[in-house]
Amino acid sequence: MNDVKDNKRKIYVLDTTLRDGEQVPGAKLNLGEKMEVARQLIRLQVDMMEVGFPSSSKGDFEAVRAISKIIGRDITVTALGRAVRGDIDSIYESLKEAQSPMIHIVLGSSGVHIQKKFNKAPEQVLAMGVDAVKYAKGLMPNVQYSLEDASRSSFEYMWQTIEAVVKAGATIINIPDTVGFAVPEEFGHLIFRINERLKNLNPNVLLSVHCHNDTGLATANTLAAVRNGADKVECTINGIGERAGNTSLEEVVMGIQLHADYYRGYTGVKTNEIYTTSKVVSAIMGIDVQVNKAITGENAFAHSSGIHQDGLLKSKEVYEVIEPETVGAPPMELVLTARSGRHAFIHVTQKLGYKIEEKQKETVYTDFLEMADQKKEVYDYDIMMLMSKYTNNGVQREKAIDLWELIDFEVIYNTKIPTAMVKIKKGETISCKTKEGYGAIDALYSAILEAADLPVSLLEYRIHNISRGKEGLGKVSIQVMYEDNLFEGKAIEKDIIRASAIALINALNKVVQEVAVQESKNNGENL
Ligand code: KIV
Ligand code: ZN
Numbered sequence: 001m002n003d004v005k006d007n008k009r010k011i012y013v014l015d016t017t018l019r020d021g022e023q024v025p026g027a028k029l030n031l032g033e034k035m036e037v038a039r040q041l042i043r044l045q046v047d048m049m050e051v052g053f054p055s056s057s058k059g060d061f062e063a064v065r066a067i068s069k070i071i072g073r074d075i076t077v078t079a080l081g082r083a084v085r086g087d088i089d090s091i092y093e094s095l096k097e098a099q100s101p102m103i104h105i106v107l108g109s110s111g112v113h114i115q116k117k118f119n120k121a122p123e124q125v126l127a128m129g130v131d132a133v134k135y136a137k138g139l140m141p142n143v144q145y146s147l148e149d150a151s152r153s154s155f156e157y158m159w160q161t162i163e164a165v166v167k168a169g170a171t172i173i174n175i176p177d178t179v180g181f182a183v184p185e186e187f188g189h190l191i192f193r194i195n196e197r198l199k200n201l202n203p204n205v206l207l208s209v210h211c212h213n214d215t216g217l218a219t220a221n222t223l224a225a226v227r228n229g230a231d232k233v234e235c236t237i238n239g240i241g242e243r244a245g246n247t248s249l250e251e252v253v254m255g256i257q258l259h260a261d262y263y264r265g266y267t268g269v270k271t272n273e274i275y276t277t278s279k280v281v282s283a284i285m286g287i288d289v290q291v292n293k294a295i296t297g298e299n300a301f302a303h304s305s306g307i308h309q310d311g312l313l314k315s316k317e318v319y320e321v322i323e324p325e326t327v328g329a330p331p332m333e334l335v336l337t338a339r340s341g342r343h344a345f346i347h348v349t350q351k352l353g354y355k356i357e358e359k360q361k362e363t364v365y366t367d368f369l370e371m372a373d374q375k376k377e378v379y380d381y382d383i384m385m386l387m388s389k390y391t392n393n394g395v396q397r398e399k400a401i402d403l404w405e406l407i408d409f410e411v412i413y414n415t416k417i418p419t420a421m422v423k424i425k426k427g428e429t430i431s432c433k434t435k436e437g438y439g440a441i442d443a444l445y446s447a448i449l450e451a452a453d454l455p456v457s458l459l460e461y462r463i464h465n466i467s468r469g470k471e472g473l474g475k476v477s478i479q480v481m482y483e484d485n486l487f488e489g490k491a492i493e494k495d496i497i498r499a500s501a502i503a504l505i506n507a508l509n510k511v512v513q514e515v516a517v518q519e520s521k522n523n524g525e526n527l
Pocket of ligand 2 (some may be wrong): 212
């Protein structure tokens, strides 16, 4: 039975990034990388973690064993196997030192699996499942049974199987939409029917769902299941997984949180760890998160329409249903483009410490629009350069925090020792450094970071074309970590090395601003 708080059921969250997620082509991780993801999932406070398929290889077995040992009592750790004794033995051996282990068995229940994959009679497959559960139960008290391809199975056969495996000792019944075939209303209804019978049979057995995203409905199907009684959801970070992926953990968790009354549920996930977890998984697996991905995409909290920017500046709730801080994302971003109105433009200039005289506002704004037409997106550094054109000519710095400016740089690239020299300035301070690196960008970034003398670490560096042709524009987006906080920097330039330098300067300036704000708060001032 799940815990009840404020009349709401606890919805258990199982993360399978390290099993279903890791099956993605190109996402194979080594042990160190898996451990890093596992540590972050522990910080995220999921209820259960599926960490591998131990009978598939010695490497997977060792990884499951190592990871299961760092997971404490509060998180159930599980690993997958087929309904055969060899697989179950591997799971047991790899998990036996864990504090809260669970065996996970999968066996097909649809006609197509039974006939085409196993070439057996349905009763024979059912008996295999019961046998496997009895065997697993003799090894560990917690056993999850998954009816593979459940959404394409006959209801009565599924129920016969569920009844038999629950009697054999299964503690969780998992209903996968293995091929992403289900649609929300129908899947919700299926879960409702199963749940009604299951809770009559044994109210302590949890009903779980595991959806794939082949038609883009994994989140919708999972939430429909929750609304119809599912106690547990299986998800991955960023929705990665076999083919089109699994249900995205961040979408389901935030969906439940946003509509807690509708779903009559809550999860134990520490939502402010969501964004970092997404970044860690994407960086380690080398799989980018699509920019418009719900909750964790680069544009999830970025606003570029003039009407929206104006509305947001009046009140955030006009266009924001989730505060970025709730998921640990950097604050809402107003992306200045040629569609941005005067209100948004002036807001950004003021944030950077500039005051534009009334009589000069129209001229400066027109100049900004011209720049925005050329660059597509205008970032802080571009504004600083624009403002410098008007210094002592209608633009003043007021109560300004000094920010870094790039005065000069040189990158010498060769295959032996790439080297970069940078000269940067903040207020009256000029700092010049030369560093070597593994490549041009590494040398450049080492030189800037040493010159700025800020202890930040680079979490993400991305570069892509935003227009065609070899003279097109390159966009660099980076994220740095400073004292457990993420800061973003972006730049668009024709020269990607210059874009890289300015993106880092933009990120460092955000750190400088944040440090100044914190210091003034500590001193009781209002910056
Ligand atoms: O998609 C699927 O059916 C699975 C099961 C092992 C739960 O991944
Ligand atoms: Zn799956």
